[in-house]
Amino acid sequence: MEQTTGTLPDAAGGPDAVPGPDATPEPEAPGSAAPDLDAPGPEAPGSAAPSGPSASALRAAQDVRVVFSRLRVRLRQEYDQRELTPSQRSVLARLLAIGDASTSALAATEHVRPQSMAATVAALEERGMVARRPDPADGRRQLVSLTAEGRGYVEGRRRSDEEWITRTLDARFTEDERQALLTGLALLERLARA
Numbered sequence: 774m775e776q777t778t779g780t781l782p783d784a785a786g787g788p789d790a791v792p793g794p795d796a797t798p799e800p801e802a803p804g805s806a807a808p809d810l811d812a813p814g815p816e817a818p819g820s821a822a823p824s825g826p827s828a829s830a831l832r833a834a835q836d837v838r839v840v841f842s843r844l845r846v847r848l849r850q851e852y853d854q855r856e857l858t859p860s861q862r863s864v865l866a867r868l869l870a871i872g873d874a875s876t877s878a879l880a881a882t883e884h885v886r887p888q889s890m891a892a893t894v895a896a897l898e899e900r901g902m903v904a905r906r907p908d909p910a911d912g913r914r915q916l917v918s919l920t921a922e923g924r925g926y927v928e929g930r931r932r933s934d935e936e937w938i939t940r941t942l943d944a945r946f947t948e949d950e951r952q953a954l955l956t957g958l959a960l961l962e963r964l965a966r967a
Contacts (some may be wrong), residue, residue, distance in 0.1 A: 837961070852933040857900075858887070859938065860893050862930075866901060869927045873918040875908065902926060 804923070857865075864879060880890035894917050897903040905915040915918030919927070942951055 806846075817944055837964075846935050847938065851937045852930045858893075858896075860889075864890075864893055864897065865923050865927045866917045868903065868917065869924060873916040874916050875916055877914075879917065897923065 777790050779931050860883070863883060867879065867882060868874065874882075876890050876894055877887050879894070883890065885893075893953045894903060894905070898905065900922075902920055905917055908914045908916045943952070946954070
């Protein structure tokens with residue numbers, strides 16, 4: 774039996790010939806190659822995979838926290854704290870900023886439980902720094918307000934803080950450094966409002 778090489782005609786003898794084992798493959802037309810399904814596709818603009826926070830953001834987050842903690846300690850050393858807790862000082866400052874408020878409203882703004890705020894207000898009342906009076910709009914609840922002593926404490930502490938910062942900036946910082954600090958504070962204000 775005669776062995777055939779090359780291409781074998783199909784049943785119809787048409788152009789759809791099946792190549793034999795010795796057939797030379799025909800060159801493919803440009804652009805006709807089958808796609809490689811395992812190859813990575815082209816990346817769309819802006820589609821880079823997220824790589825987590827930047828090193829500068831991590832460093833800034835750590836440094837801001839540490840610096841503010843040190844500054845708080847330093848400012849506390851400059852003024853008689855009268856053994857007030859941070860939460861008590863915060864409530865006094867809040868009342869100076871917003872005016873009279875109920876205990877529940879103070880708890881909401883300070884992000885603490887109402888029971889904790891009631892204890893804080895009671896301690897301040899014992900020291901004569903706040904007073905409670907009936908709410909004219911709702912006699913069932915009471916409003917907390919600063920007394921003259923409480924107002925004097927907050928204003929005196931702020932004045933002391935500002936005086937120390939002013940003296941230190943004048944004595945130990947150059948004008949360029951003070952301007953750089955003002956720029957940084959504007960950025961920190963944006964961070965606080967984010």
